Amino acid sequence: CHDKYGRDDCGLCSLSPQKREYCPCGRTPIVEIRKEVRTSCTDPIPTCKNVCGKVLLCGPKDKPHRCMQLCHTGSCSQCPSNTSINCRCKALKKIIPCKEFVLYSAENPYLCVRRCKKLKTCQNHRCQAICCVDEEHVCMQICGKKLNCGIHNCDRLCHVGQCPRCLQASFDEQYCLCGQTIREPPIPCGTSLPPCDQPCSRQHSCDHPPMHSCHAEPECPPCTVLTQKPCYGAHEIRSNIPCFLNDVSCGRPCDKKLLCSVHRCKRICHPGECLVNNASCQQPCTKRRVGETCDHICGLPCHGDTSCPKIKMVVTCSCLRKSSEMRCSDVEKAYQNLPCDVECQRALRNKKVAEILNISYSSAVDAISYTTFLKNKVETDYKEISDIEDTLIELVHDLNAQPNITSVSHSFPPMHSEMRRIIHEYSGYFGIETISHGQEPRRNVVATAKRNVSYVPAVLLTASKKNAATSSTSLSSNVITPSKTLPSIQKNFSWTENKMQQLQSVGKVLKRGFKEPFVLQK
Structure with missing residues (x-):
């Protein structure tokens, strides 16, 4: 009997002929399928040729799956289809086989792997539950923080805000450190020692009488009695020094002998060693080179007792x-x-010619030698270098025109790296400082001319290009040859103009005070 659960009278069997009048699928009467009449519940129940069609536990709620087998007895077999299922927190939707779907229920829900991460009521911890559906996340941890007494811990659930004061109490008498003052119980936990007006009875580092009362702090206040103490280097005894101060400097040079046994410490009176971190003496050697052909002072960094090197x-x-x-x-x-x-002979000859013609001469004219990079670039990028040259000359002139300022700056527009290199190298011949700013491709150069430092060079880079061939021819002749057009010079020319006409074979002449150099015409 399938319905008997420990009872003597289980009633009519569910498979008896009186209760089963149709086939298992419930569509066809048994009398139409089998001519023989069932007489007991043990007689087999005949099946029809129709599909079972019983509703299964899988499939959507509005259209559940049905059994597709022919009419049969017993439970239906597993459904071969798939069913969509949502996790408990509704964050994941997944299609799984129906045979797995029937394993989940309200008591055993399908769970995703997503952790909650929401703040709990304590506002300190986060929920770590998987596929969480709780509306209020109550923290169940014990607070465990130290209470105000510093002895006991908070035993409440983890909470927001400060912990309550400790409710523990002591029923023993409480004394101050010197034992002169007493407090009667009960004494709340964490209560400090009772205040006492008696002088402090602790041991002190000095022999002065204590100026403070009995206290509960672990350290006594510093002794402020004015005393006399020596400085670090024992140079003098300093007066009116508080007793607790042990670091006293007199402000004089230390003057202790260093490890080199030659020099003395020049630092202001200081504590500790004169040379820190095992450093060596770096003072200049003051020995004279006795016994050599010269009598110079060495002047090199201290080398102890070893002989002085050649200067x-x-x-x-x-x-x-x-x-x-x-x-x-x-x-x-x-x-x-x-x-x-x-080169010395050429510079001397040019200087004498300048004296004869009564014009100014600077040895910088012969000393200027531009780099190979600038010489090559002036051949290929003459216009760009000419513009840079004009800007640098104008920068120097602007500085000279304003005597109240010490420097003038100019910001060049953004340009590529080769043009920036031209500005950096060429500015050095003007005594102008340059620095690059920004990131590529908007990187630019800022040039700064400074008073008494920046100047216009005697020979410009563009001038050296224009007159390279003429200069080489005239310098090789070693003589200043007057121009053939001198007889045809008009009488209204000044003597200075005639002298400059005579220098046309030398090449371009830079006239101070002008932005552009000018070339003497034949």
Whole structure:
């Protein structure tokens, strides 16, 4: 019997002929299928040829799946279809086989792997539940923070705000540290020691009488009695120094002997070692080079008791154009100077010609030598370099025209790296400082001319290009040849103009005070 659960009388069997008049699918009467009449519940129930069609547990709620087998007895087999299912928090929707769908129920819901991450009521912890559907996330952790007494911990659930004051109490008497003052119980937990008016009875680092009362703080206030104490280097005894101060500097040089045994410390009176971090003495050596051909002071960084190295001197030629460094012992062998070369002779000749013509002359004319990069660029980018040159000259003139300022700046427009390099290198010949700003491709250069530093060079880069061939021809002749057109010069020309006509073979002449140099015409 399928309906008997420990009862003696279970009633009429559900498979009895009186209760089962139709086939298992419920569409066809049994009498139409089987001629023999069932007499007991143990007789088999005949099946028809129709599809079962019973409603299964899978499929959508409005259109559930049905059994597709022919009419049969017993439970229906597993559905071969798929069913869409939502997780408990409705964040995930998934299609799964019907045989898996029937395993889930309200007591055993389908769960996604998404964690809640919502703040709990304590506003400190977050919910870590998977596929959470709770509307209020109550934190169930114990607070556990130290209470105001500093001894006990909070035993409430994790909460917002401060913990309540400790409710524990002591029923023992409480004394101050010196034992002169007493507080009667009950004493709430965390109560500080009772105040006491008696002098502090603790041990102190000095022998002065205490100026403060008995206290509960672990450290005593500093002693402020004025005393006399020596400075760091024991140079003098300082007066009116509070007792608690142990660091006293007199402000004088330390003057202690250093480890090199040669110099003394020049630092202001200080604590600790004179040379920190095992540093070596860097003061200049003051020994004289006795026994050598010279009698110079060494001047090199301190090298202790070791012998002084050879010192170098600057030696020049007779016209002071060339210079070089030589050791003292080699100067005498070189007859105290350097020999002049062809460039020295050319510079001397040009200087004498300038004196004859009564015009100003600067040795910078012969000393200027532009870099190979600038010489190559002036051949290919003459117009751009000419514009840069005009800007730099104008920058120097603007500075000279305003005596009340010390510097003038100019911001060039953004340009590529090669043009910026031209500005950086060419500005050096003007004594102008340059710096780049910004990021590519909007990077630009800012040039700054400074008073008593910036100037216009005697020979400009563009002038050196225009007169390169003429200059090489005239310099090789070693003579200043007057122009053939001198006899035809009109009488109303000034003597200065005639002198400048004579210099036309030298090339371009820069007239100070003008932006552009001018060329003497033949």
